Each structure stands twice: as structure tokens, then as C-alpha cells.
Amino acid sequence: MTSATVPAAAPLPADTRMRRLRAYRRMARTALRSLMAYQTSFLFGMLASAFAALSMLYLWRSVLSSGSRHGFDWPQMKAYLLVAFVAGSLVSSYTDYRMANRIRQGDVALDLVRPVDYQWGRFAESLGFVVYEAGTAVAVALVAALIFGGVPLPDPHTWGLFVVSALLVFPLRFGIVYVSGLLVFWTQNYVGVQAARIALITLFSGALVPLVFLPEWMRVASAYLPFAGMASTPALLYSGGLHGSAATTAVAVQGVWSVVLWWLARAMWAGACRKLTVHGG
């Protein structure tokens, strides 16, 4: 980077906490900028997921043309699928892709000696990416909504909860993606782990098919695992499929898993550092 904006001469604040915050903020901004620099690649990636969303919309339009199923009619399903699409586009691949490459090539050794926390650093970078990911995904969803004849507005009763739930998607997805990125320390393979993660998440988060369509045991399992919170919960809150105490519980499950995954990742990182072998010098 030829960034001339680094204020080398400015005295660093005495408080290390402030200093770290500044570092994280800069990492987030750099991440966003690097995504913008490779915009074409990113946009083709977005196009790929837009095609996937398109096929889901068409498929469900045919399924629901003969009447509603499991309480979903076509307008509700449209809203559900599009919210799930946007949720699924967040923290989609850059975070673990970068981590995996650095782990496999041993560059992670440099990250170990940096005076910032590794996990917070990746969190900050993901936050940078997510700004762009969310922006483009919402734009794609709006276009899709126009093509398919509009989408109802969010359910007014659960609007507040929807916002909270939508915000919780970020730490939740970050947790899962980060943990699967750390798995590379043990597997040394990234492509397979990533494909498996994406497949599991798309099914159990309800991104393709609302969880009520699944058998009872799968539905219950995904509701209490971190998966439902990654797409199903915000999408249901938007489309009016979650009310009352069930809605509050679902959002609480999102919050609890965000925290649990964060600490699980910490434990894994501690284990990974003991296991790390970097060749060469």
C-alpha cells in the first residue's frame, strides 16, 4: 500500500486501548479498500449468489402457485428468501479465505508478533468487508424484489426485534467463519472445509427452505444450534413468521451463540498456536 495517510509523526496516544482501537479501525478501512480494489471479482461473486437466489425464487414461485404451504404464501416467501439472501451474503468468504492462505503459507507467524489481538483484527477486517457486502446484497435484493413484483414491508410488530436480529447476524456469521478458518491449522485444507461449511449453513440456516419444511428433529436442532440465527431468524421476523416469546427467544439464541462462538474461537486459537509449525526462515 502506498498509503501516505499514515501519520508517522503524530505522537501515539498514551492509552494502549485507544491505540488498539485506532489500529482496528484502520484494519477495517484497509479491508474495505482492498475489496474495492478487486471489485470486478467481488461483483462476479455476488452475481453467482444472485443466480442462486434467482433459482430459489423461481422454484418457490412454482411450489406456492397452488396455494400456501406451512403458513407461507408467495409474497411472504419472497420477503423471506430475499432477507435470507442478504444475511447469507455477509462475511461470506474473504475472512476465512485470507486466514487460510496465511495459515497454510506460514505468514500467520507474522500476525502472531503483531501488537494487536488476532481475533479482534479479523473481526475488524470482516467489519470492513461487511459494509460493501451488505450494500451490494441489498441492491441485488431490491432489483430481485422489483423483478418479482415487490415485497411486503416488514411486520410492524416485530420491526424492532428484526433490526436487533439483523445486526446479530454479523457476529454470529463471523464466529462460524472464523472458527472454520481456524480449522485449517489442523486440516491444512481450506477448499473442502469451506464447501462443507457453506453447505451445512445453507441448509440449517433456512436460507433455501424455511426450517418448518424440514422434519421436526432437524428443525429443533437448527433452532438451538447457531445456524437458524444466520438467516432464518431475521428472515422470519421480517416476513411475520415469528411472534411473541418465540421471537424473543430466537433473538436471545442468536445473542448467546455470538458470545459462545467468540470464546470457543479463543480456546481454539490457544490450541492452534501450540500446534503451529512454520517451515523455512
Place this chain on the structure above:
Amino acid sequence: MAELRRKLWLYRRLLGAHVRATLEYEADFWIMSLSAVLVQGIGVVFLWAIFRSIPRINGWQFWDVVLIYALVVVAEGLSVLFAQGAWTMAVTVNLGQLDALLVRPYPPVLQVLGSQVGMNGLGNLVLGGALLFAATSHVDVVWNAGRLALTVLLVISAAGVKVGLNLLTNCAAFWLRSPYSMFAFSMHSLGELARFPITIYGLVVRIAITAVLPYAFMSYFPAAAVLSAGTARWLGLLTPAVAVYCLWLGVAVFRHGLSRYESSGN
């Protein structure tokens, strides 16, 4: 003829070398194979979940759709096993590694196609084969030697369509100067639309995957030919011709790209 035999023999040697290299990383092999089974298996669970609530979609029943889906998985498996190299083109072309290929006495397009063996191919092939078997034994069709031969021919042709289109879309590497194959990946993703009966789509989408990039010929039309359903059946019988066309187009565009290739670096 002898020339062709030599080319095929060399291609097999090329792939064989990559298989041996690949199998050196045994854990990788298992992770990739299992993840392929998981990914495609989840796709079937998804279909099954939908058909739990509705008996047929646009006249297609569960096992009919599984047949379409299985054809995609098998075509994917075959293309990944025998021609995964297409996906390396973005790197090969844009990081200047193509030069080495050009000086060898073997067609560059075959060198590129044979430059990698996808480890997930076997998983795809095993699961796809199982699905194909299950679907063909459940669909409402009388099996005889003729239909069986037709099915085998169509499965191989479907893989040809996929390989041709993979090569064609990855040739974008010659024009888009980027070491990432994201353009081809997005087109691959368009091809995934062919996992469902294409009658569910709007006209524009149907034209796109039938006439522009004929991904529908790797699954929907061959399935229709096997199931003898409607006008699509006659198009389905054209699958071998479409496969030849796609492969020819891929090679032609590759040659064209090669003619404007200027290498990179010093």
C-alpha cells in the same frame, strides 16, 4: 489415427501423474471427497424437504427431479475428474505460466485441461451414480437395452457439455486480466439453475440456459429424453450434438484467446 491415440495416451499419463501427486495428500483427498458428498447430499435433502409438502412441481415428481439433479452431479464429477484444469486458466494465463506450455509438443488446450485432477470428483461421481441409480429405478419408465444405452450416451454427453462450457467460460482469463476465475464461477452458478426443471423459470432465463450457455443440456433435456416427457424429449436427443458444439466452441475460443496472448512479466 495414430496421432489421436498418442494424444489420448499422453492425456491419460498427464492425469495419472496428477492423480499420484494428489494422493500424496491423503487427508486432503478424504476431506474433499466427503465434502463433495455432503454438499450434493444436502441438495437432495433440500429437494426432499420441498417434495414433502407438494407432490409435484410443474408436473415433475420427486424422482424425476432427482434424475435431473443426479445428471448435474455426475456431469460435475466427470468434468472435475478429467478436465478440472480449465479452472487453473486464470492463474496460468495471467501469471505468465502459459509460456511453458506453449513450447511443449502437445496441444496447449489439452495441457491446460489435464493440469489438475479435482479431488472432489470421486465423491461427486459416487453420490451422483447412486442418485442416478436410485432415480432410474423409481421413475415411471420401462427399461430396455435401447433406453439404457441412450441413458449412458446422454450421461457422457452431459459431461461433455459441462467440460465445453467450463473451458469456454474460463477462456475469459485471456480477456479479463485477473488471476481469479470469478467470471467462470458466476457462469457455473448460472449453470446450477439447470438442477431443477427449467419450466419453472421465466422466458429470459430459459433462453439463457438453453441457447446462450446451454447448461440445460447437462441435465434437464437429457432427463426429459430418458423420461419421454413432452417436446423437450426431442431436444434432449440432441444432447450429444450440443456436447460436440460446446467442446468445439471452447477450443475455438481458446485458440482465439491464445492468438492474442502476450505473456506477462519480463
